[in-house]
Amino acid sequence: MKQPSTFEDLQALGTEKIHERTHISRDKVELVLTKSFGEIGRVQFMGFMSILEREYGIDLNEIKEEYTKFYQDHVATLPPKQSVILQSSSNSKPKWILIGAVLIAMLMIAGYIAQSKMSNEPHEEVMKLTVPPMVLKDSMIDTNVTDTNETNVTVTAVSSEKNTTKSSIPEPTISGKELVIHPIYKVWYGMIDMASGKRIQKITADPIRIDTTKNWLIFLGHGRLEVESTSGKIEFKQTDPIRFICENGVLKELSKDEFIERNGGQDW
Numbered sequence: 001m002k003q004p005s006t007f008e009d010l011q012a013l014g015t016e017k018i019h020e021r022t023h024i025s026r027d028k029v030e031l032v033l034t035k036s037f038g039e040i041g042r043v044q045f046m047g048f049m050s051i052l053e054r055e056y057g058i059d060l061n062e063i064k065e066e067y068t069k070f071y072q073d074h075v076a077t078l079p080p081k082q083s084v085i086l087q088s089s090s091n092s093k094p095k096w097i098l099i100g101a102v103l104i105a106m107l108m109i110a111g112y113i114a115q116s117k118m119s120n121e122p123h124e125e126v127m128k129l130t131v132p133p134m135v136l137k138d139s140m141i142d143t144n145v146t147d148t149n150e151t152n153v154t155v156t157a158v159s160s161e162k163n164t165t166k167s168s169i170p171e172p173t174i175s176g177k178e179l180v181i182h183p184i185y186k187v188w189y190g191m192i193d194m195a196s197g198k199r200i201q202k203i204t205a206d207p208i209r210i211d212t213t214k215n216w217l218i219f220l221g222h223g224r225l226e227v228e229s230t231s232g233k234i235e236f237k238q239t240d241p242i243r244f245i246c247e248n249g250v251l252k253e254l255s256k257d258e259f260i261e262r263n264g265g266q267d268w
Contacts, residue, residue, distance in 0.1 A: 004056050007063050011188040011203060012268060014221050014241040022051050023112060026239060033221070034186040034203075035063075037070040043105040051112060179251050180228045181208040181220075188221040190268055194247075210246050217259065218244040219268055227251060 004010050015029045031039050049060050190201040194215040223238025243259040
């Protein structure tokens with residue numbers, strides 16, 4: 001993927017890659033990328049912007065101004081954010097609170113710089129999900145054509161297991177003419193029409209409807225989502241970017257290498 005030059009490029013880069021380079025916590029990176037301004041304090045947000053500008057060499061003044069306008073419009077309604085370091089009494093002067101907040105931000109930035117000097121290589125951390133991730137397979141497809149020429153496609157989903165056991169677990173199924181992806185959090189996504197090569201990309205928290213009459217490559221900035229059809233839903237809980245192919249009415253998860261191979265050697 002090319003070097004990011006805009007905020008949209010950072011959103012496409014994804015939470016995990018930005019975390020590995022900047023060491024900003026994943027949850028904070030996600031709040032920044034989804035512009036969840038109401039969940040981040042002003043000093044902390046501006047500190048994150050400075051780190052991103054320095055690491056990627058891009059100008060994020062437009063995002064800073066957008067945050068400032070949001071803060072000015074909602075400052076009266078934003079809940080107070082308690083600090084575990086600074087506890088001010090009822091008769092403390094506001095200026096001491098401001099000074100303390102600035103010092104905390106400076107300590108955070110200094111800690112980040114020290115950590116960056118200690119290690120030039122980003123480290124991999126083990127991600128543990130609360131439930132096994134669900135993958136879609138195309139080995140079991142049941143197609144029924146009705147009198148109204150509507151095609152019902154049944155896709156069988158199985159849980160990926162670390163160890164194989166002798167017990168048999170019923171496999172949940174979803175079926176329907178149209179597949180719908182429901183993001184649990186706001187997400188950047190891109191879709192490529194495999195026939196025409198036309199690309200669609202957007203940031204949304206709304207349902208993403210897949211036209212199963214066409215074949216698509218689908219790239220999402222994170223995998224916290226549900227795939228729905230008329231027979232039910234299957235939930236994914238991946239924090240990393242997730243890739244799918246929708247081919248002949250079947251939605252299947254792809255690895256990064258598989259996606260690049262299908263996309264003519266490009267990650268996006």
